[in-house]
Amino acid sequence: MGIGWLEVTVAAFVLTVVSGAFLARGSNWLEPRFWKGFAIGGSLVMFTLLWILTFDTLKKISMGSERVPSPTVINHKIGYEYNADRRMYVPVIGEEEPFFGKKWSEEEAYRLITKGKLVIQSRNCMDCHTLLGNGAYYAPDLTKAWLDPKWETMIKPMLKVETREEAIATWLMNTDKYPTWTRRMPNLGLSKEEAQAVVAYLKFMSAIDTNGFPDHFGKTASK
Amino acid sequence: MSKLYESQKLALWYFSVALVLFGAQLLFGLLAAYQYLNPDFLYGVLDFSINRMLHINAMIVWLIMGFMGGVYWFLPIETGREVVGIKLAKLAFFVLVAAVAVVVLVYLLVQTGKGDFFTLWFITEGREYIEAPRWADWGIVAVMLVFYFNVVATVIKSKKLTGILGVLIIDLLALAGLYLAGMYFTPNISVDQFWWWWVVHLWVEATWEVLVGVLMAWALMTVLGTPRKIVEAWLYLEVFLVFGTGILGLGHHYFWIGTPEYWLGIGGFFSALEPIPLVAMVVHAIYDAGSHKLRAANKPALFWIMAQAFGNFVGAGMWGFMHTLPQINLYSHGTQITPAHGHLAFFGAYVTANLVLMYIAIQRVRAPEGPALDSRAWKLAYVGFVITIFGMVGALTVAGFAQIFVERAVGGATWSAYIAGQEHPWVREPMYWRFGFGVLFLLSYLILIYDMLTIGKRAATATEVKPA
Numbered sequence A: 001m002g003i004g005w006l007e008v009t010v011a012a013f014v015l016t017v018v019s020g021a022f023l024a025r026g027s028n029w030l031e032p033r034f035w036k037g038f039a040i041g042g043s044l045v046m047f048t049l050l051w052i053l054t055f056d057t058l059k060k061i062s063m064g065s066e067r068v069p070s071p072t073v074i075n076h077k078i079g080y081e082y083n084a085d086r087r088m089y090v091p092v093i094g095e096e097e098p099f100f101g102k103k104w105s106e107e108e109a110y111r112l113i114t115k116g117k118l119v120i121q122s123r124n125c126m127d128c129h130t131l132l133g134n135g136a137y138y139a140p141d142l143t144k145a146w147l148d149p150k151w152e153t154m155i156k157p158m159l160k161v162e163t164r165e166e167a168i169a170t171w172l173m174n175t176d177k178y179p180t181w182t183r184r185m186p187n188l189g190l191s192k193e194e195a196q197a198v199v200a201y202l203k204f205m206s207a208i209d210t211n212g213f214p215d216h217f218g219k220t221a222s223k
Numbered sequence B: 001m002s003k004l005y006e007s008q009k010l011a012l013w014y015f016s017v018a019l020v021l022f023g024a025q026l027l028f029g030l031l032a033a034y035q036y037l038n039p040d041f042l043y044g045v046l047d048f049s050i051n052r053m054l055h056i057n058a059m060i061v062w063l064i065m066g067f068m069g070g071v072y073w074f075l076p077i078e079t080g081r082e083v084v085g086i087k088l089a090k091l092a093f094f095v096l097v098a099a100v101a102v103v104v105l106v107y108l109l110v111q112t113g114k115g116d117f118f119t120l121w122f123i124t125e126g127r128e129y130i131e132a133p134r135w136a137d138w139g140i141v142a143v144m145l146v147f148y149f150n151v152v153a154t155v156i157k158s159k160k161l162t163g164i165l166g167v168l169i170i171d172l173l174a175l176a177g178l179y180l181a182g183m184y185f186t187p188n189i190s191v192d193q194f195w196w197w198w199v200v201h202l203w204v205e206a207t208w209e210v211l212v213g214v215l216m217a218w219a220l221m222t223v224l225g226t227p228r229k230i231v232e233a234w235l236y237l238e239v240f241l242v243f244g245t246g247i248l249g250l251g252h253h254y255f256w257i258g259t260p261e262y263w264l265g266i267g268g269f270f271s272a273l274e275p276i277p278l279v280a281m282v283v284h285a286i287y288d289a290g291s292h293k294l295r296a297a298n299k300p301a302l303f304w305i306m307a308q309a310f311g312n313f314v315g316a317g318m319w320g321f322m323h324t325l326p327q328i329n330l331y332s333h334g335t336q337i338t339p340a341h342g343h344l345a346f347f348g349a350y351v352t353a354n355l356v357l358m359y360i361a362i363q364r365v366r367a368p369e370g371p372a373l374d375s376r377a378w379k380l381a382y383v384g385f386v387i388t389i390f391g392m393v394g395a396l397t398v399a400g401f402a403q404i405f406v407e408r409a410v411g412g413a414t415w416s417a418y419i420a421g422q423e424h425p426w427v428r429e430p431m432y433w434r435f436g437f438g439v440l441f442l443l444s445y446l447i448l449i450y451d452m453l454t455i456g457k458r459a460a461t462a463t464e465v466k467p468a
């Protein structure tokens, strides 16, 4: 099972009060020494709890865990559906499908994803876009970009390509030529290899369990 | 009046460079804001991403340089001696300025690189706020080590470990240590953002907050003569409340990045308590200033102290609380609500604190023995800044709410939904307001600079004339 938020919160409170009171014992509450005791006690308790939670979290978000998939997830169909038990949208990893016409081995997939992340950092995508909701607000959030309906409804026909991955890669290499509104994305000079790596990264990212963010992605209120 | 310590002269250099970078920050912010209105402007030449990166990196660097200046200013006063290793400190200053200049030139001229480690080491790391390439990271670490050595060695030599200095020494260690969490590449974006927030959140909502607590403690003692015992008791209380809420409050950034569900509760709960220390600081400032009936020999410093207390509470506390519960953040995350809060918090807490420090230095240099430091220009700049920051933030807040409805709630957060949101008049029009208030903000900055160059000058010449 693991850690529950209420237990952590109560523990933090009790430990802070106890350690603070112990360190401040014998002093009047108007003296600096009293608050010094609480400052030291409170900080140590919180910092210790943060480290414990950090170890637990890092274990739960390693690649191949339940929350963050293995890079080979790019060999699978990915969906995003409402989960009634958790009361939130969750990624659904489906049957196998080829990605750029082939099945990627564990090592190949890992290398591709690593390249994709390097490209994303080298072009400062996050100073225009948000990824997992963090970054800049000048362009759409890319958390679930792989799943965006617009690739099928607009970009694929426009570029006359067969698959979604080709559509995204080709579009990313020619952003200046195929704008979909007045705010264009600049052509960042991605090579074909780089563009494919980015697409792999977008697919991988769409399979991360983000506790339901963004909510009801791709479903409008009227539908 | 005795001469300035060398350390205080160094502080003046730090303040000067900080002010220049403040100006640069605003210019790039205006370029980015203008690109919202006219996306073709400098398209492919100086793209939004580059302007934005320069905008926020200039901010981080100038605020830190101002804080360092503040420490170099007060350290000799607190310890009663010249700073140990002052030559080294001056060298570190020039190294820092040179490194910043090189990084900026590379940002402007090279901008981006291929997707490989060379780019990360020599062009950009591409991670918001800490985009600086890895070589510069290590340069910053080296400069910080010198700074830390200056502080610790001076305290040891003087044998005066006051409560304020104790807090400073521990806080600086944590602040510098956190920076190391930002120098790290991983293909796993959830792990990446996990550590990235250690730097960003544990800086601005923990270690910077305490650093400013230290600097404002000295400021209150200088400007209002508040007794040390009161200031230290408040400082410890602030440390307790800031670290007690802010460390686990980090969880409000762990709702949606892949991290476990328990962060929804932990992050929501503790971050919701984060405004408490900020209320305490307002009470502290009002109490101290009120007991002096708002009279002090350094008018601008006193008023910026009040602005700091309120700005911190409103920008960080109120605008932060507004979107910190997961139930709200699920929809507001990454909308214009976020920069609305970001602007008001950084301005309210940290720009104001820097201005307090600078006016304290100016008074000491220009009019150490009176008359009171005052002018018309500082009041104009003050009112200008307050009105225009609220103008910008108000515009972004309206845009953010509209974006939440149109893009997130109704549209389902897709690419087309994003565009529908941005094209909606309630999002589009506030972007004009933001730009307009931004221009007026720049004007207030220019008035501020004019004031800093002239305030107290007449008083100084008057006292110089006397002996002749």
Ligand code: HEM
Pocket (backbone or CB within 6 Å): A133, A134, A135, B128, B204, B205, B252, B253, B271, B272, B274, B275, B312, B315, B316, B317, B319, B320, B321, B322, B323, B324, B325, B329, B332, B333, B334, B335, B338, B339, B341, B342, B343, B345, B346, B349
């Ligand atoms: C002076 C202190 C503070 C400063 C300078 C500050 C600044 C910022 C900035 C710049 C961001 C955007 C980060 C990004 O680029 O992604 C941010 C995000 C955030 N801040 Fe603060 N903040 C402060 C205090 C607080 C407090 C006290 C709270 C809560 C009560 C808070 C709640 C939040 C939340 C929830 C977000 C995430 C927004 C999102 O989901 O997009 N902040 N803050």
Ligand code: HEM
Pocket (backbone or CB within 6 Å): A135, A136, A137, A138, B026, B027, B029, B030, B032, B033, B052, B055, B056, B059, B338, B339, B340, B342, B343, B346, B347, B351, B434, B435, B437, B438, B439, B441, B442
């Ligand atoms: C002339 C006045 C200013 C203008 C026109 C301006 C404009 C901008 C723009 C366009 C962005 C990018 C937002 C986006 O990604 O959509 C931005 C981000 C930011 N600016 Fe400013 N800015 C100004 C002043 C300031 C000041 C005084 C500060 C604080 C000291 C500041 C701190 C920030 C921060 C922290 C961000 C990142 C916010 C986030 O990620 O949530 N800006 N600004």
Ligand SMILES: [Fe+2]
Pocket (backbone or CB within 6 Å): B201, B205, B249, B250, B252, B253
């Ligand atoms: Fe935070």
